[in-house]
Amino acid sequence: MHRIISTALCSLFVVAAGAFAQSWPTKPIRVYLPQPPGSGVDIILRKAFEEIQPRLGQAMVMENRPGGNSVVASEACAKAAPDGHTLCVLNTDPLVSNPLLYSKLPYDADRELRPITNLYYILTGVFVKSAVPVGSMKELETYAKAKPGVLNTGTFGPRSSLDMSRLFLGDKWNTGITGIPYPGGPQIFNALAAGDIDMAALGAYGGLSLIKSGKVKLLAVSGSRRLAMFPEVPTLAELGLGDFPSGHSWWGLLGPSGMSDVVTQRLNAEFVRTFREPKFAAFLADLITEPNVGTPEQFAALIRSDRERVAKLIKQYKWTME
Missing domain, CATH: 3.40.190.150 (Bordetella uptake gene, domain 1)
Known part of the structure; x- marks a missing residue:
């Protein structure tokens, strides 16, 4: 008897699930x-x-x-x-x-x-504003070390992946990098283009128009291979930065x-x-x-x-x- 009841209940469940699947979504x-x-x-x-x-x-x-x-x-x-x-x-x-x-x-x-x-x-790019006098990640490291705490970067707030990338580079380079919080990627790119911040590590696509206009420079990208449109730009892994959080x-x-x-x-x-x-x-x-x-x-x-x-x-x- 118990087996019959269990079988019946299972059948009802299957029917109900099927009916729900057919009716969803209702709004x-x-x-x-x-x-x-x-x-x-x-x-x-x-x-x-x-x-x-x-x-x-x-x-x-x-x-x-x-x-x-x-x-x-x-x-x-x-x-x-x-x-x-x-x-x-x-x-x-x-x-x-x-x-x-x-x-x-x-x-x-x-x-x-x-x-x-x-x-x-997301294939991440490490960008700097055009006014920062560097052309590579190594030069950026030298620049940051010469002015501890002066170099700043856009983040999504404390302990976001962008903020962790700031801490990561600071620890790797043994210097301080200041984080400036923004609500989203577009706001960070706008700030970078306006010269309000020095660098950012965001989805590479968002910076394409800024690269073409000369407002920013691309220093490195994430991923297993270089981007076809920027073959001269090394990957983070090539630079020994494969653990870069935003990457x-x-x-x-x-x-x-x-x-x-x-x-x-x-x-x-x-x-x-x-x-x-x-x-x-x-x-x-x-x-x-x-x-x-x-x-x-x-x-x-x-x-x-x-x-x-x-x-x-x-x-x-x-x-x-x-």
Whole structure:
């Protein structure tokens, strides 16, 4: 009798799950993003939404929540109803660095957020304003050592990956570099172009127009090989800076932890399909980014492995929690 009841309950669950999958989504899907409109990730996601919305039959609405080292957007996503109508696209800061560097967070990256798929890697460029009299990372090191604490760089706030890169270079070069916080990448590039800050380490695409206009210089890039459009610019790995924190950045899709397997797999399938399409991959290449999608399990493993890597850096350089 118990076996019959159990079988019946399982059947009902399967039917209910199938019905939910067919009915979802029933309203527009909100996607929280901790970067402002016009940022690289914002541009990429809006393009992806154009491809995915017709297949889902509902709009995907961007909710830009920049600032606070991604805490605001992460918390909003983590505390949302897990019905598949609220998602977030986050990077290494809220998922990897924040849990290690902040003793108190209003969200739990492991318990309250469910990985859906990683999306793409960011190829980072190290830029300086044109007025800084250097033409290489070695010359920048010499310049920074000659004026401890005078060289400054844009960050997303204390303990962001950009701030960790500041500390990393300062420790490597045995000198001080001052961090200037901004809410997002576009604001940092604007400040760099205006001469308000000396350097920045951000997605390489964002600085292309500034390089062409002569307002900034590109000294190094992340990735395993040099950029085809800047073959003279070395990689960070070539310079012995392979652990540069901003050189290991990516963006991924998540939802609240209670979201169903059915919705998680559907979202995974839609985003993986889009990011693997040749036309979309070409679009990403023009933005100097590399698609990197996979299963929810692979994304979760990436978060764990990157957190282990950053934890070693924190221990090595004795960075403290706030």
